[in-house]
Amino acid sequence: MTCTEFLALLDDLIDDAVTAETRAELQQHLGRCGHCEVILNTTRKTIEIYRSHEIYDLPAGLRERLHAAIMARCKKGC
Amino acid sequence: MSTIQPIAGELEPHPDVALVDRVRAGDVSAYDTLVRKYDRQIFRIAQHITQNREDAEDVMQDAFLKAYQKLGQFQGNSKFYTWLVRIAVNESLMRLRKRRTGKMVSIDEDVETEEGSVPRDLADWAPDPEQNYKQAELAEILRKTIQGLPQGFRIVFVLRDVEGLSTEETAETLGLSIPAVKSRLLRARLQLRERLSRYFRRKKVPGEARNEK
Numbered sequence: 001m002t003c004t005e006f007l008a009l010l011d012d013l014i015d016d017a018v019t020a021e022t023r024a025e026l027q028q029h030l031g032r033c034g035h036c037e038v039i040l041n042t043t044r045k046t047i048e049i050y051r052s053h054e055i056y057d058l059p060a061g062l063r064e065r066l067h068a069a070i071m072a073r074c075k076k077g078c
Numbered sequence: 079m080s081t082i083q084p085i086a087g088e089l090e091p092h093p094d095v096a097l098v099d100r101v102r103a104g105d106v107s108a109y110d111t112l113v114r115k116y117d118r119q120i121f122r123i124a125q126h127i128t129q130n131r132e133d134a135e136d137v138m139q140d141a142f143l144k145a146y147q148k149l150g151q152f153q154g155n156s157k158f159y160t161w162l163v164r165i166a167v168n169e170s171l172m173r174l175r176k177r178r179t180g181k182m183v184s185i186d187e188d189v190e191t192e193e194g195s196v197p198r199d200l201a202d203w204a205p206d207p208e209q210n211y212k213q214a215e216l217a218e219i220l221r222k223t224i225q226g227l228p229q230g231f232r233i234v235f236v237l238r239d240v241e242g243l244s245t246e247e248t249a250e251t252l253g254l255s256i257p258a259v260k261s262r263l264l265r266a267r268l269q270l271r272e273r274l275s276r277y278f279r280r281k282k283v284p285g286e287a288r289n290e291k
Contacts, residue, residue: 007197011264035200039271042203042278046271047239049208055220056125056134058118066121066135070113070142075106 001029006036014044094158101149113142116159119241120166126236127170129225130177137173141166156250160243164251167233197268199275207278223273231266238263 006029012018013026030037094115100108117138124137145152145162152161208216224232237248238259249259 011260011267014267035197038200038202039197039268042275043267043271045203045207045278046267046274049274050220050224050235050240050270053208053217053220054122055217055224056122058121062135063117066138067110067113067117070139071106071110073143074109074146 001025003029003033003036006030006033007039010040010043013040014047092157095154098149098152098154098158101146109146112158116162117142119159120162123163123166123236123241124170124173126224126240127167127229127233128173128177133170133173133177137166137169141169144169157247160247160251163237163241163243167237167251197272199272199279201275201279203275203278204280211277219274219277223270226273227266227269231262231269234259234262235266235270239267 006026009018009022009026013023018026030040094112097108097112101112120141121134121138124134124141125131128134128137141162145165148165152158204210211219224235227235233252234248234254237243237251238245243251245256245259245263248254248263249256252259254262
């Protein structure tokens, strides 16, 4: 397996959507390619960081204000 | 005797279905529950697309009001949440069009770029690299980095990886084919990785041998 072939399957590997056979081939490539290992690990980390950090917080005060506005209009039939 | 367990999500109806039914029967308080359940996600998606806080506030209100008005059209063959996200994405794009008058705004924008399709920064990252930054600093780095992605990549990444929609749901929500979602997701992930490497790579690389292909 080449690095290009590995990269084409990177998302499927991350999303756990590969067959056992393909996974074994990917693991074999990883065993001898430090670059692809770095790409896999840092791409996983990228997703994890975005998933676990709130970058657009909805402050409680604003949330309540928007919520009240929405519900007031719904009660009036919008 | 073992009993046959229903598979969650297949045999048991989604809890939102009961709430939607109650709203349809005239119970407005059930809608209150739905709004509270999804307001943060809708606000976040709107912020990611419009990149403007006031617009995101308007989108959030408009999306929930529109969903309430159109609830009769909700078929129940998709999840309420993905149906709501579709409304919020459309409202966000409309808001952008209004702001950038005369300029076409669509999720097909700027997707021809080749950037990120071939990784260039191959340096490993520091362990737990986010811990080298204060919370506010890190949030700023993450915001700046994702804002630099082409719109069509950013929306796919946000829906798929941040909000946890499946590939199929993302495709349905955005009106894209599954291969298009997959291709954008890969490039979005790789571009973000490349850009974050500037901040997260190990500060000094000891003289390790380059591990070539």
